[in-house]
Amino acid sequence: MSTTRHPIIFCGAGPGDPDLITVKGMRALQSADLVLYAGSLVPEAVLTWAPETARRISSAGMNLDQIVAAMADAFLDGQQVVRLHTGDPSLYGAIREQMVMLEKKKIPYRVIPGVTAAFAAAAALGIEYTVPEKTQTLILTRMAGRTPVPESENLASLARHGASLVIYLSTGLIESVSGILSDAYDPEAPCALAYRVSHPEEKIVRTQVGKLATEARDAGINRLAVIMVGPALAQPSAEETLRSKLYDEKFAHGYRPH
Known part of the structure; x- marks a missing residue:
C-alpha cells in the first residue's frame, strides 16, 4: 500500500464534446490512474x-x-482518482452524498467545474439568456417525477416569473411540461429542445410551447435533452434588439467616463 496520497478529483466532463472540458x-x-465516470451520460470520447x-x-x-469504495481503495493505494460527472458536477450531480462519505473516511477531495448543458445549448442556439429590459434571471430546474422537488419550487411556480428557464431531466414528462409552460408563458411562446447538445448526434428543435410535446415526439426525443423557454428564445429583428447599458455611449462607468 502506497504512502503517497492524492485528493479525489470530482471533475465536470462538460456537455459531451471532449473539447468542451476545461483545461x-x-x-x-491526463494524470489519472483511475477514472470513475458516469457511464450513462459521459461519452467515452x-x-x-x-x-x-x-x-x-x-x-x-x-x-x-460501491462508488465510494472504489474511490477509497484507489486512494489508499496511492492512485490519482478522477470522478468524472457530466456537465458541471454541482448541478444534479449527486456529489454531496459522495463527499460526505469520503469525509467520514477522512479522504480529501477537490472539485473542478464544467460546462453544463444549458450553456452549451445557448451557444448552439446563439442566444443570450439575460435579455436587456426583458429578463435578467435564468432559472435551472426540473419537473417532479420519481425524484421529488420541494413544493415551493414546482415548475408552475417558477414559470410564473416569466424569466429564462431551462428544464433538465424532464423530457419524459414533456406533455405535463408543455401544459404548465403554456399557462405561464402562452402556447405560442417560443421554446427549444436541445438533445445531446455538443454530441455528434445533437438535435436542436425550435418550436412553440404548445407544440413542444408533438415536436419532441416527431424528432424521437424522449430523454437526454434540456427544454428552454423565455424571452431569450424570441428572434427579434436587428432593429428591435434591445441594447445593454454596458456599451451605450451615453452610459458612463469607471472605465468609460463621459
Missing part, C-alpha cells in the same frame, strides 16, 4: 484525455457504497 479538467484526466494505462470504470451500474 484544468483535461489535465486532471471524453476519456481519450486519460492515459492508456488508466483504469476506466463506469459507475452506471454501481450504487453509492
Whole structure:
C-alpha cells in the first residue's frame, strides 16, 4: 500500500464534446490512474484525455457504497482518482452524498467545474439568456417525477416569473411540461429542445410551447435533452434588439467616463 496520497478529483466532463472540458479538467484526466465516470451520460470520447494505462470504470451500474469504495481503495493505494460527472458536477450531480462519505473516511477531495448543458445549448442556439429590459434571471430546474422537488419550487411556480428557464431531466414528462409552460408563458411562446447538445448526434428543435410535446415526439426525443423557454428564445429583428447599458455611449462607468 502506497504512502503517497492524492485528493479525489470530482471533475465536470462538460456537455459531451471532449473539447468542451476545461483545461484544468483535461489535465486532471491526463494524470489519472483511475477514472470513475458516469457511464450513462459521459461519452467515452471524453476519456481519450486519460492515459492508456488508466483504469476506466463506469459507475452506471454501481450504487453509492460501491462508488465510494472504489474511490477509497484507489486512494489508499496511492492512485490519482478522477470522478468524472457530466456537465458541471454541482448541478444534479449527486456529489454531496459522495463527499460526505469520503469525509467520514477522512479522504480529501477537490472539485473542478464544467460546462453544463444549458450553456452549451445557448451557444448552439446563439442566444443570450439575460435579455436587456426583458429578463435578467435564468432559472435551472426540473419537473417532479420519481425524484421529488420541494413544493415551493414546482415548475408552475417558477414559470410564473416569466424569466429564462431551462428544464433538465424532464423530457419524459414533456406533455405535463408543455401544459404548465403554456399557462405561464402562452402556447405560442417560443421554446427549444436541445438533445445531446455538443454530441455528434445533437438535435436542436425550435418550436412553440404548445407544440413542444408533438415536436419532441416527431424528432424521437424522449430523454437526454434540456427544454428552454423565455424571452431569450424570441428572434427579434436587428432593429428591435434591445441594447445593454454596458456599451451605450451615453452610459458612463469607471472605465468609460463621459
